[in-house]
Amino acid sequence: MRISFVSPLNLSGGCLVVALYAQALRDRAHEVTICCSLKEALLRPRSHYDGRKLKIRPYVPDGDVVIATWWRTAKIVYGLPERKGAKAYFIQHHEVHEYLPADEARASYRLPLHKIVVAQWLKDVMQHEYDSDSVVIPNSVEHDRFFASPRGKQNVPTVGLLYASIPWKGFSVAMAALQLIRKRALPNLRVHCFGIEQLNPIADFVSFTLRPPQDRIRHIYASCDVWLTASHSEGFNLPAMEAMACRTPVVATRTGWPAEAIVDGWNGACVDVGDVEALATETERILQLPDERWRLMSDRAYETVRNASWKSSADQFEAQLIRLAAIKDAAGASVSSVSRDC
DSSP: OEEEEEOOOSOOHHHHHHHHHHHHHHHTTOEEEEEOOHHHHHHOOOOTTTTSOOEEESSOOSOSEEEEOSHHHHHHHHTSOGGGOEEEEEESSOOOOTTSOHHHHHHHHHSOOEEEESSHHHHHHHHHHHOOOEEEOOOOOOTTTSOOOOOOOOSSOEEEEEOOOSGGGOHHHHHHHHHHHHHHTOTTOEEEEEESSOOOOOOTTEEEEESOOHHHHHHHHHTOSEEEEOOSOOSOOHHHHHHHHTTOOEEEESSSHHHHHOOBTTTEEEEOTTOHHHHHHHHHHHHTSOHHHHHHHHHHHHHHHTTOOHHHHHHHHHHHHHHHHHHHHHHHHHHHHHHHHO
16 A cells, blocks of 8 residues: 655654554555655654655655644645545544644544544543544554563662653653652652753753663663653653563553553552652652562563554554555445446
8 A cells, every 4th residue: 555644753752653653564565655844854853764764755645545643734634635545643642732722633633534543542532522433553562672671679769751841741740759759758769861852950869861762761761660650641651651661660640541551559550640749659659669579560560561562553553544545445436436327
């Protein structure tokens, strides 16, 4: 098939997921094109498409399927001529945020596009808020990239987290919880942090790595006793899954994939959004576990994601695209038949 993804070029987690699917489809002999703006095509900013031998073009070629990858691209895909392919919308978040034009974002979910979502909660939102059907294909984890040997606790209690300046990512909430832990229980607590944006020095106990290579990220995960995520909203939360693949228990707010996968006291803990006290308490509880019990939780975190497979996700994604292309072809054949009969 000829498959086009309409996508920006960047280092976001959403872009990474699209890149993984694009590469998987190309490896299966499909003709895949990443369609971006003319400016991006000329400047080629660093993105997750780099090094994957994918075609990057400032236009949408004729094809079998064309896929919108976020709300700004949905209207573009909807307006394309039929020769560009069956029209799909790959939804990784309900992108209705206070800093975005909410009406435009909501309008994108009402468009009659074939919707693929990454989590059950998004399917529920599409159904209940937009009366729209969708297919769930969950994200996975690259086990050849994110892994770690069984281990015990660090010599110094260590927490890891992702830095992002977007308010709903909850970085300030996470830092408030960590400061509380240091103040009342673990003054020697240290923090490992990374992100795609520069974080100015905020405390001497926080080490930050800007845009670490992918093969370095697993070492960051594996150097932590707890991975902390305090987002107000998440479409999926791929870093939480990657951390678990590296045998690190996760403390998270109840949003995105962690709300579906984490069992309190088993592989981590989930707390209410914005609850600094609960984030601190649960993180502190895991940090203070005896080594034997922490190892058991670490093993359970790994077992939670051990069977997650990008191959399986790619199989499902490919099957959906084949189905959409077949539906379009059948509809076209039906129209041609009617025209001849007339």
